[in-house]
Amino acid sequence: MRPFDYYKPKDFQEAIALLSQEGKKTFPVAGATDLIPMARDERWLPDIVVDIKALPGLRELKLIDEGLYVGAAMTMNEIAASPLVKSTWDVLAQGASSVGHNQVRNRATVGGNIATSSPAADTPPSLLVLEAIVVVRGPEGERRIPITEFFLGPRRNALKKGEIIVGLILPTPPEGAVGSYHRISRRHGADLAIVGVAVLAYPKAEGFGWRVALGAVAPTPIRVPQAEATLSAAPGKPDEAVISQAIQEAVAASRPIDDIRATAKYRREMIATLMRKAIEDVLEKL
């Protein structure tokens, strides 16, 4: 591992100043569960690492007018176990409880899970169907990025130099919404998802509104609007024909790759299998 400078500032001004230094590779970290193994192999070569866990507000989890505020440094296990999250935003708790293994979930944070911007991360599909808003602070102050605009490619996102994810706003979903996250991996513990699927549905005037997001089958986690429209257009609960059509549309929207974990072909089949399971889960609870 190449040496680097490590700071743990207590205020944003210092943190942002450290991260904004020109000519240096600067990175904010929280749990560092993804970055430390990369640093060890020198696939990640930072000059300056800024630990953001001590910054004010990053460990908050609270109800706000718009819905739920989740501090960026909240860990996966904290989110997975939170009665508040489970009450209305349970699909995020399901995603958070799928990450890595217990020890990793004790350190890994929700901010880190999106900052890493791995296409296979487990919380982004849930955050996509919850239409989360990423709250960011940087040299030019605070800004809000809709989660749909956050991911740009594998390990690429909309953050600019010096910016820190401070938290996520999860808008309160429509009354009666229920969600489900399903994922598959090569083994049951501690393995990256081959495919992840999040589904959220809620009653509307006629029938139901549907949101569907996929992980690990495209360069970024994605929503699948056509599939959502098909499901949402059904007059009541979608029947088998509608579900099959929506699944086909979701598969068509995906762009999976062959890699050591699975072939693209298997990934497409698993989109179908997991999306069906998630829809069935949701229909049972609606």
Next chain:
Amino acid sequence: MKGNYVGQPLPRIDAREKVTGEARYPQDLNMEGQLYMKLRFAERPHARVLSIETAEALAVPGVVAVFTAADVPVNEYGLQYPDQPVLCGPGSDRPGADIVRFVGDQIAAVVAETEAAAEEGVKRLKITFEDLPVIDDPREALEPEAPHLHPPHAPIAIHPELVFEGNLVSRHRIRRGDVEAAFAQADVIVEADYEIPGQEHAYLQPEAGLAFLDEEGRVAVLAGGQWAHEERHQVAHALGLPEEQVRILYSTIGGAFGGREDISVQIVLALAAWKLKRPVKIVWSREESIFGHHKRHRAFVHAKWAATKDGRLIAAETKVIADAGAYVYTTNKVMGNLLLTVNGPYRIPNVKTDVLAAYTNNIPGGAFRGFGAPQGNFIAETQVNKLAEALGMDPVEFRLRNLVHGGDPMPWGRPLPDDARGIEETLIKAAEAIGWKRSEQGWIAPPGGGEGSKRRGFGIAAGFKNVGFSFGYQENAWAAIELHGEAEIEEAIVYAASAEVGQGTRTVIRQMAAEALAVPIEKVRLEAMDTAITGSSGSVSASRMTFMIGNAIRGAAAAALEKWRAEERPARAEYVYLAPKTTPIDPQTGYGDPNFSYGYVAIAAEVETDLVSGEVHVRRIVCANDVGQAINPRLVSGQIEGGVVQAVGWATTEHFIQKGGRPLTTTYSTYLIPTVADIPDEVEVIIVENEEPNGPWGARGMGEMPFIPVAPAIHHALRQATGRWFDAFPFNAERILRGLRKA
């Protein structure tokens, strides 16, 4: 035969130090003034090393020396055959030593005052290569036009199976009866191609060691291995030293499973310490460990077996081509065991077996728990399960009709030495424990079933394997006992070289010595794992150590007690146990008397799969193992549970992938050993004790047995659950789903 200590479930003597962290593994050991070594590995599968420039590396502050091929006195080594250069590159007189043949070949060793400086030095080496064509499939390696990966080697008389014809490393065969005539009379024939994967040992402790000059001026290597005296021989050979000038010591070892049977760090460490006259330490990273040591042999198989409708096996024709990788390691011996197990423990009058192993540019194939038997057993037991099905006969019933009994000859022409009643007993016990029922119509398998998309199935497989290397090799083990005291024995010191690799040998040695001497176990002290004070006990492998060292301890104890009674103080006696004679097998027919003892085992499995995802979960494994006499039933249970879990990994989650000679699974995020969420919900241990006449207190070997029939039993259970045979594994979700989608 149980006694005061033998047969008692005592806690292992090293449990406390391992749990508390007091146990010292090679990477924990340091000496004053030590240097650090880092190796430059080939990192390419096949290339000629044209030049190595060391000047920049030597200029790194702290770097003390760089060793290359030119510095190795005798630049070759190998457990069975010295076909591997210690360091690859120009400058040594050994033909072909300038070529790297797999990614883990070692090119240069940089030694420095700090680990960081050594690492920097490795980066500063300037090496030019000429890449050579890569062979990554043993079947291609045997094509007539394939380039030869080694200069011609001379076969050696003691290993007639090592043939060295082009890339063909070893050849074993059995010819018995007339398979073609039998096929003509058969009622059912089952023919299939199988592909059996390799496996990484995944021991907890990556390779590490410390070499130094001891107080008597010997070059000493302290590392983790399986056979200290053989390592001494190989180190001495490469350094051009007499063996007395070399000393091997083992500290606590973090697992082995066959993966430490071959040299890793020992020779380069000894070379540096000998030349620099200072202690030198090395610790491999996990990635270095994974590409730097050998793997279980991958194998490609064609099998055609036949039976008659009254349920008699009449013919077995099997051809196996295994991947030896870049060097021999123990390939010829692994293939010998594959040969003996590939026809199962059955009466088959007509047998034609060919087992070939070929050089490739993959990581070498070598020793791994089971040593060829898991591959052989997968073929035999899958063929038998398929034949039973084709006959409409229960697979337990079919086996019982065909198992060897009493004096029935095995395919090599001799019966199993002790009438092998453990095979039948373990089979019946495992089958009944998982739900097979005996009825008036014969055996009835438990029904499969399942809810929703989940389907359950049950499977069975029987296995056996030789204890010890043998095939004509005179198996031997040395032990010494020293009795101190005046009127009474106050202390009994046992000297034995047996390596403690986690299996519990230090505990059972003390139990057996206390039993043999009739002294309280607290008075027995063990001095082990140092060639300076012990003779050779042989390798901890081939399920042989308890059998061999137990007999050596019995002999030494009897002799020491005699001296004690004759008033000698201290009373010391040494004893070398020689196992019963065996013979090599005939290279043309496979006939011979290759082993003096065998272990017997059966596995029954309950497996669940999901028809819409292909996910596989092993719910339950029952292992019935005839261990002769459990010296320590608690340790036997631990070996069974560990062996089963390791085999479940091989069968389900693990997959060692190499493409074009490059391993793609060199981390534990890509090479997936099972986690606690992936192992069977339940492993039921059934210890069967049919005493082995030659074993100490009736014990026979067992360390490998529980591994052997797990994969075919899981395959069989998946057949019931899915209606499909897969014939290749690991049985991961994608493979299962692909099988289900096949018309």
